[in-house]
Amino acid sequence: MQKQIHGRPYEERNNKPHFTPCAPNAVLARLGDKWTILVMSHLALAPGHRLRFSELKNGIDGITQRMLTLTLRNLERDGLLERDYFPEVPPRVEYHLTEMGASMLPALEGFTSWIRNNWPNIEACRARYDQRNA
Amino acid sequence: MQKQIHGRPYEERNNKPHFTPCAPNAVLARLGDKWTILVMSHLALAPGHRLRFSELKNGIDGITQRMLTLTLRNLERDGLLERDYFPEVPPRVEYHLTEMGASMLPALEGFTSWIRNNWPNIEACRARYDQRNA
DNA sequence: CTGAATCCGCAAAGATACTG
DNA sequence: CAGTATCTTTGCGGATTCAG
Numbered sequence: 001m002q003k004q005i006h007g008r009p010y011e012e013r014n015n016k017p018h019f020t021p022c023a024p025n026a027v028l029a030r031l032g033d034k035w036t037i038l039v040m041s042h043l044a045l046a047p048g049h050r051l052r053f054s055e056l057k058n059g060i061d062g063i064t065q066r067m068l069t070l071t072l073r074n075l076e077r078d079g080l081l082e083r084d085y086f087p088e089v090p091p092r093v094e095y096h097l098t099e100m101g102a103s104m105l106p107a108l109e110g111f112t113s114w115i116r117n118n119w120p121n122i123e124a125c126r127a128r129y130d131q132r133n134a
Numbered sequence: 135m136q137k138q139i140h141g142r143p144y145e146e147r148n149n150k151p152h153f154t155p156c157a158p159n160a161v162l163a164r165l166g167d168k169w170t171i172l173v174m175s176h177l178a179l180a181p182g183h184r185l186r187f188s189e190l191k192n193g194i195d196g197i198t199q200r201m202l203t204l205t206l207r208n209l210e211r212d213g214l215l216e217r218d219y220f221p222e223v224p225p226r227v228e229y230h231l232t233e234m235g236a237s238m239l240p241a242l243e244g245f246t247s248w249i250r251n252n253w254p255n256i257e258a259c260r261a262r263y264d265q266r267n268a
Numbered sequence: 269c270t271g272a273a274t275c276c277g278c279a280a281a282g283a284t285a286c287t288g
Numbered sequence: 289c290a291g292t293a294t295c296t297t298t299g300c301g302g303a304t305t306c307a308g
Contacts, residue, residue, distance in 0.1 A: 023249050023250065023253040023256075024171055024246045024249050024250075025166070025168070025171050025172070027249045027253075027256070028162065028165050028166035028171060029166040029167070029168075030166070031162050031166060032159070032162040032163040032164070032165060032166025032167070033163070033166070033300090034159070034163075034300085034301075037158055037159050037162060038159075052269090052270095053269075053270055053271085054269065054270080057270095064301080064302060064303075065270080065271070065272095066271090066272090066273095066301080066302075066303085066304095067300095067301065067302080069270080069271060069272080070301090076263070077259065077260050077263040077264075078256050078259055078260060079255060079256055079258075079259025079260075079263075085270095088269095089269095090269045090270085091269055091270060091271090091308080092269075092270090093269080093270060093271085100252055100255060100256075103248070103252070104248060104252070107244060107245050107247075107248035108245065108248075110241060110244050110245065111241050111242060111244065111245035112158045113241070114237070114238055114241035114242075115158050115161045118234055118237070118238070119161075121213060121234060122161070122212050122213060122234075124213075125211065125212055125213025126211050126212060126213075129210065129211040129213075130211070167280095168280095168281080186289090186290095187289075187290055187291080188289065188290080191290090198281085198282065198283080199290075199291070199292095200281080200282080200283090200291090200292085201281070201282080203290080203291065203292085204280095204281090219290095222289095223289095224289045224290085225288085225289055225290060225291090226289070226290090227289080227290060227291085
């Protein structure tokens with residue numbers, strides 16, 4: 001396992017940590033985790049790209065409070081969304097995409113359109129592969 | 135035609151989007167794993183989109199034989215590359231992108247260009263976030 | 269309502285040794 | 289050269305409980 005600090009991989013060179021720049025994998029790893037795309041998609045569709053915690057929780061089937069919180073924290077840390085806390089009773093917390101977060105949507109959509117077009121073929125390839133190795 | 139965003143079909147339930155488990159996460163999860171992007175990038179740059187096992191192994195820093203084999207098997211299963219075995223002595227195995235695999239490169243490049251443009255900002259956001267929570 | 273704090277199981281990933 | 293087999297370790301994600 002490669003050493004990591006703050007989610008960033010690095011290697012030891014001459015007893016000193018040397019960071020290896022690997023941005024694409026870092027971003028894709030986040031998007032590829034179990035819940036991030038679902039959170040981003042919900043915010044993409046929401047009016048003002050804004051939803052409160054409970055709306056996300058209820059809208060994403062099967063997600064636990066813990067995983068939703070962790071996913072939101074990571075996206076907030078990356079600057080893709082912002083957290084708005086309203087000290088009411090009961091408390092209310094809203095999340096909205098930042099400008100950078102919203103700017104990612106077209107690029108992401110462009111890539112996922114490839115997936116949309118090729119997914120049936122991928123599934124067919126998997127089925128054939130699994131059949132050959134049965 | 136079913137409603138979709140980011141390649142993910144969804145249906146309206148109580149005026150809210152409800153996503154059905156599907157393709158984009160499956161593909162992004164594969165691309166986002168530790169080695170897949172590196173393998174795809176090396177093949178993208180290679181003449182004829184073709185490299186032998188040892189070239190990939192030597193070109194990808196830190197990858198183990200086991201993980202390279204697993205990564206290649208998964209990509210082969212999805213139909214993104216093909217394995218060519220030459221029964222020589224010593225044996226030689228080459229991997230090359232399929233037509234579908236090559237067709238993914240422009241879309242992927244379009245998305246990763248966003249990453250390149252925004253990566254410095256993401257890093258700055260992370261640094262600020264970590265500083266605030268120190 | 270929106271989290272944080274623990275504990276735990278399981279699958280993924282690394283290390284190492286062996287093989288056609 | 290290009291894998292497979294086995295063992296060990298790591299870390300994600302789920303379940304549950306507590307708190308502001």
